[in-house]
Amino acid sequence: MITMDDIIREGHPTLRDVAKEVPIPPTAEDVALGKEMLQFLKNSQDPVKAEELHLRGGVGLAAPQLDSSKRIIAVHVPSVDPEKPENGISTVMYNPKVLSHSVQEACLGEGEGCLSVDREVPGYVVRAARITVSYYDAEGEKHKIRLKNYNAIVVQHEIDHINGIMFYDHIDEKNPLQLKDGVLVIE
Ligand code: FHF
Numbered sequence: 001m002i003t004m005d006d007i008i009r010e011g012h013p014t015l016r017d018v019a020k021e022v023p024i025p026p027t028a029e030d031v032a033l034g035k036e037m038l039q040f041l042k043n044s045q046d047p048v049k050a051e052e053l054h055l056r057g058g059v060g061l062a063a064p065q066l067d068s069s070k071r072i073i074a075v076h077v078p079s080v081d082p083e084k085p086e087n088g089i090s091t092v093m094y095n096p097k098v099l100s101h102s103v104q105e106a107c108l109g110e111g112e113g114c115l116s117v118d119r120e121v122p123g124y125v126v127r128a129a130r131i132t133v134s135y136y137d138a139e140g141e142k143h144k145i146r147l148k149n150y151n152a153i154v155v156q157h158e159i160d161h162i163n164g165i166m167f168y169d170h171i172d173e174k175n176p177l178q179l180k181d182g183v184l185v186i187e
């Protein structure tokens, strides 16, 4: 089981490496890792388990955060509307790739945080509002999906990790809370 002790923190060089593609179909080891990553996210969002295990709540996790320099990410964003579970996303992606993105930009109104960053970093993290992503699943099947708003932001945060990029790299250090016109603010 993955716990906070397995997550490396900023300053660890692996977080700045470009992770390696994984073989497709994924090896049994990579399938097991993906499952563990998704289970960590579920546990971290379960109030009872999160307290027992001292987990910080997370909606995404990338293999490099576990000091494993592989292009594997997990995302677990439950839909806010129980009538529309398709608005959420819960999956493991092997070799995910952003095929295209909107010109329109978006950011979270609260800024972003990271399981590998034990401090608050204020500032807007401006990203694409919509992306088209390809990835392989645990069975080696290829998928191509369109994501928007919050789901798109989370997946971009995770794909950044497999490219050695941290969320604060996107923050304007001179004017962290200044937004250009037209940037969609997600509350
Ligand atoms: C999080 N947590 O998941 C943040 C951090 C925008 O690479 O957003 O570092 F648990 C992955 C509902 C709403 C339930 C929010 C991507 C952020 C990715 C993890 N928590 C939440 C929740 C959260 C990071 N990460 C603050 C830990």
Ligand code: ZN
Residues within 6 Å of the ligand: 113, 114, 115, 116, 157, 161
């Ligand atoms: Zn992160």
